[in-house]
Amino acid sequence: MRLLFPFATLLSSVVSQIFEPADFSVTEALLNQGVNVSALPELAGLVGRSSNLACHIACSSLEVVYGNKSVEFQDEVGYSTFTSSFWSGISAEVRPYCIFKPSSPAAVSVVVLLSRLSKCPFAVKSGGHSAFAGAATIEGGITVSFENMKGIELSDDKQTVAVQPGNVWGNVLTALSTTGVTVVSGRIGDIGVGGLTLGGGISFLTNAYGLACDNVASFDVSSLRNPTTSRSSNIDQIVTASGIMVTASPTTFPDLYWALRGGGNNFGIVTSFNLTTKPLDNDQIWGGTRTFTEDKFPDVIKAWMDLTFNSAQDPKAGSWVAWLDKGVKLASTELWYGAPAGNESAILAPFYNITAVADSTKTRGHASYVIDNEATNKYGLREVYYVISVKASYEIAQRSVDIFYDSIGALSAVEGAYPVLIWQHITDGSLKGSTRNGGSAMGFDANGSPIHIIQLACSWNNAADDDTVYQVMSDIMEAIKSDAVKLGVQNDWVYMNYAAMFQDVIASYGSDSKSKMKTVASKYDPKEVFQKLQPGYFKLDRAPVPDARYFSY
Numbered sequence: 217m218r219l220l221f222p223f224a225t226l227l228s229s230v231v232s233q234i235f236e237p238a239d240f241s242v243t244e245a246l247l248n249q250g251v252n253v254s255a256l257p258e259l260a261g262l263v264g265r266s267s268n269l270a271c272h273i274a275c276s277s278l279e280v281v282y283g284n285k286s287v288e289f290q291d292e293v294g295y296s297t298f299t300s301s302f303w304s305g306i307s308a309e310v311r312p313y314c315i316f317k318p319s320s321p322a323a324v325s326v327v328v329l330l331s332r333l334s335k336c337p338f339a340v341k342s343g344g345h346s347a348f349a350g351a352a353t354i355e356g357g358i359t360v361s362f363e364n365m366k367g368i369e370l371s372d373d374k375q376t377v378a379v380q381p382g383n384v385w386g387n388v389l390t391a392l393s394t395t396g397v398t399v400v401s402g403r404i405g406d407i408g409v410g411g412l413t414l415g416g417g418i419s420f421l422t423n424a425y426g427l428a429c430d431n432v433a434s435f436d437v438s439s440l441r442n443p444t445t446s447r448s449s450n451i452d453q454i455v456t457a458s459g460i461m462v463t464a465s466p467t468t469f470p471d472l473y474w475a476l477r478g479g480g481n482n483f484g485i486v487t488s489f490n491l492t493t494k495p496l497d498n499d500q501i502w503g504g505t506r507t508f509t510e511d512k513f514p515d516v517i518k519a520w521m522d523l524t525f526n527s528a529q530d531p532k533a534g535s536w537v538a539w540l541d542k543g544v545k546l547a548s549t550e551l552w553y554g555a556p557a558g559n560e561s562a563i564l565a566p567f568y569n570i571t572a573v574a575d576s577t578k579t580r581g582h583a584s585y586v587i588d589n590e591a592t593n594k595y596g597l598r599e600v601y602y603v604i605s606v607k608a609s610y611e612i613a614q615r616s617v618d619i620f621y622d623s624i625g626a627l628s629a630v631e632g633a634y635p636v637l638i639w640q641h642i643t644d645g646s647l648k649g650s651t652r653n654g655g656s657a658m659g660f661d662a663n664g665s666p667i668h669i670i671q672l673a674c675s676w677n678n679a680a681d682d683d684t685v686y687q688v689m690s691d692i693m694e695a696i697k698s699d700a701v702k703l704g705v706q707n708d709w710v711y712m713n714y715a716a717m718f719q720d721v722i723a724s725y726g727s728d729s730k731s732k733m734k735t736v737a738s739k740y741d742p743k744e745v746f747q748k749l750q751p752g753y754f755k756l757d758r759a760p761v762p763d764a765r766y767f768s769y
Contacts, residue, residue, distance in 0.1 A: 242333045246333070250326075308596065312355065317360075318364065320365075324487050328745065332743075338359070339359050341353060342411050343384050343406065343408015348760060361382075386583065386590070392499070392583070396495065397494060398493065404590055412713060423531040429476075431492045432477065435473065435488075455486075456484045457746060464484075478658035478712065479733055482746050483736060484746065499582050501556070502553040502579045505548055505549065508572055510544070515569075523535055531643070532554035533551075534643075537638070540635075551577055594675070601716055602719075603670070603671045603710055605642075605708075612700050612703055615699045619696055626691075627688055631678055632675065635689075638672070640669040641667065647667075658729070659726040719769055722757075
């Protein structure tokens with residue numbers, strides 16, 4: 217029995233931009249992708265009807281077509297290995313019907329079409345660093361793991377690098393570390409390329425170049441060769457709901473390109489990112505942590521806010537602050553500089569004028585820096601992120617610290633509770649970067665004031681305490697938002713990569729951006745496959761878990 221036929225990509229539909237005509241046939245599209253439905257007994261009987269055995273049929277068909285090494289079922293060792301790989305213990309508890317591990321963009325097209333045919337829902341995992349269940353895996357459905365798609369190819373002119381979504385940023389930066397170039401990447405080595413980039417992506421280089429999503433030349437390379445070979449073409453393609461693979465760049469399908477920059481998983485499955493490189497001699501940057509005690513907090517707040525407002529004076533510099541309580545209150549201030557010897561930079565001098573109790577700052581490799589930061593990510597705990605943004609303001613900065621420390625006592629009975637308040641900034645350079653190549657979907661005002669991201673993170677041990685933790689985190693966000701409104705510095709934008717499952721991220725981008733994204737989705741996904749059959753994460757019309765008890769934005 218021959219199941220696989222020569223691959224075709226429905227080029228006529230691409231050229232005419234008719235992504236799903238009224239008479240679209242999933243079975244015909246599968247045939248064009250090399251899968252003969254009539255040769256698969258269970259699928260052949262499924263045509264034209266629904267089935268309660270949808271996921272059994274879809275997963276079994278994937279096993280027949282691609283072999284048992286590409287599909288893991290619940291009774292197999294590989295299945296347990298996969299589920300335990302999630303950072304959050306909440307995600308690790310999710311039990312998909314099967315895990316599918318494609319090795320090519322064509323196989324990704326097939327799984328989308330099989331999901332449509334069988335009505336078995338799916339989710340997609342790049343790095344799997346989301347805090348809540350259902351973001352990168354799905355109960356009872358197909359979880360697509362990109363672990364077999366880890367190609368990294370630097371172009372011959374070193375202007376771009378094609379990166380498949382099975383990579384984490386440590387892999388990418390290590391591969392580039394001897395080339396004289398780097399990319400606007402994540403700052404922790406085991407964060408996945410896919411989720412971070414589609415949700416925005418703050419980097420050690422962001423103040424100079426913008427977010428990671430602002431530095432994507434095009435999305436989805438469909439023709440990656442051997443990962444060790446160089447690549448000179450820019451034929452980039454994205455898997456759409458109809459299985460068609462198309463180029464998404466500033467000049468080809470620019471509406472889709474725009475939407476993918478901050479729009480998450482709502483428009484298609486990205487099978488590779490063609491990233492614009494940045495020069496970096498010997499891979500050397502500077503960074504590390506300076507830690508301060510409570511008596512220094514007023515000085516830390518001023519130094520950090522001054523840096524936020526004055527970043528344009530030296531955009532190589534940046535910082536985040538983690539406010540925490542380890543029996544004593546501490547401000548753990550991460551400082552970085554996009555070149556060696558950042559401690560000699562005038563813009564970072566105020567932090568060195570404050571006495572620290574610990575200091576790990578030094579010149580180091582970009583790759584080794586992000587890999588070293590993996591130590592901050594403990595796996596297997598229950599986790600939540602929550603986020604708000606405000607217009608940068610000294611007053612709201614101080615209030616957020618006060619509210620945090622005044623509130624976390626409500627977690628004292630929660631076993632293992634470890635709450636942290638984290639500050640990050642979207643500076644002048646970040647905002648200007650967001651205008652590159654037609655702008656992004658996030659609705660930034662490039663001429664606006666700097667944005668202060670105020671994030672909460674908390675880990676804890678037991679599911680019985682989930683509601684308590686969620687409520688305390690929600691109450692803190694609500695209180696900070698209330699004060700921001702009173703001070704006239706409110707800002708609705710929610711950063712997707714730090715949002716809680718209760719937050720309606722797309723709505724926070726503004727009505728114009730949301731309306732445009734919905735128009736783009738209706739063009740490329742008229743049957744709402746990525747809204748209904750891929751139900752997890754932040755959808756166009758809802759939070760992942762709408763719940764009026766908790767703060768949204």
